[in-house]
Amino acid sequence: MSELKTSKSSPKWVADLASPPAHRSKNGSIPDPPGYPSSQTTSSKKKDASKQVQQRKAPTPDEMDTLKLKKAWEVALGPIKSLPMTAIMMYMSGNSLQIFSIMMVFMAFKNPVVGILATNQAFERFETDSNRAKMFTVKLAYVAMQLVALALGVWKINNMGLLPTTRSDWLAWEVQREPLEHAITAL
Template sequence: MSASTSVSSPTMPTWAVQLKNPPPCRSKQPGIPDPPGFPSSQTPTSSKKKDAKDSKAAQRQAPTPEEMDTLKLKKAWEVALGPIKSLPMTAIMMYMSGNSLQIFSIMMVFMAFKNPIMGILATNQAFERFETETNRARMLQVKIAYVAMQLVALALGIWKVNKMGLLPTTRSDWLAWEERREPLEHAVPAL
């Protein structure tokens, strides 16, 4: 029998032999906890001590009201700066849509006016989940910044309308009786 086992082992590849007989586990470094759901193969008494230690670590203390106000204020600033983050893409889309009156450019201009106006009107609703009695004064600064960012987005829409030639910026746009200029010279094509 020993001859047959010695014959079969040289024919097996090395990886297959290592797969059947894995190397022993190395000792774990102290201080590194096991991932959740993968307990170590330690003795039962040491695992009980470890479970008690992990349960204490898992119990998180509730944040203080000051910490909650700070966290809510940070989240409110993220909401307030949100409109300015989408501004570069909106500007590129407006530039690429051209200055002629087409359905795509008209829709872009409509959205450039609608979104900031709706955002300004819904300022209180956007920040009501972050506002508490203790951070009301600091939340006012966030709301002012939010309205300023919406006004910048609205200015981008006004820029686009001006580039399309829809803003009345010349005298002839405002005065119905403004006369056309008479040219001093006339050019006639030669034969």
């Protein structure tokens, strides 16, 4: 009796979820939409796919080395991909000494230095005995990309006026000129 009350008080969609409608048989005159094959063809394709998965052979060591080298190149070129966004953010932060621009400069120096120091750890999962010579080139490219990122930080601190690049920055080491003549004012 309580079930009867709840079914009357609950919406129709709740009853539909509890007991879904019976599956309608497919009308043969209406074709399946593109990308939605019928269940008969789907089951036969699943069987074919399982046969294909079973027939797949393991990759050879040369193929694995090639794949690892491609992945290593992706890691090596990773720092340069984030460089345009970093440059735009540095440009937009301005040249005045503010907390945001100081944090940007700090991160511009910290990330490349940490990346250079962790070069071997970044590539140890890709390195094998047979591709060690090729990995040296990849590591060299990675370090070069990190140095380009570091140069961006140097550009920013130069724009902020923190690099001593003008003669006035070195006045403490300038020798004071000795005058050739002295002028004395008269009363």
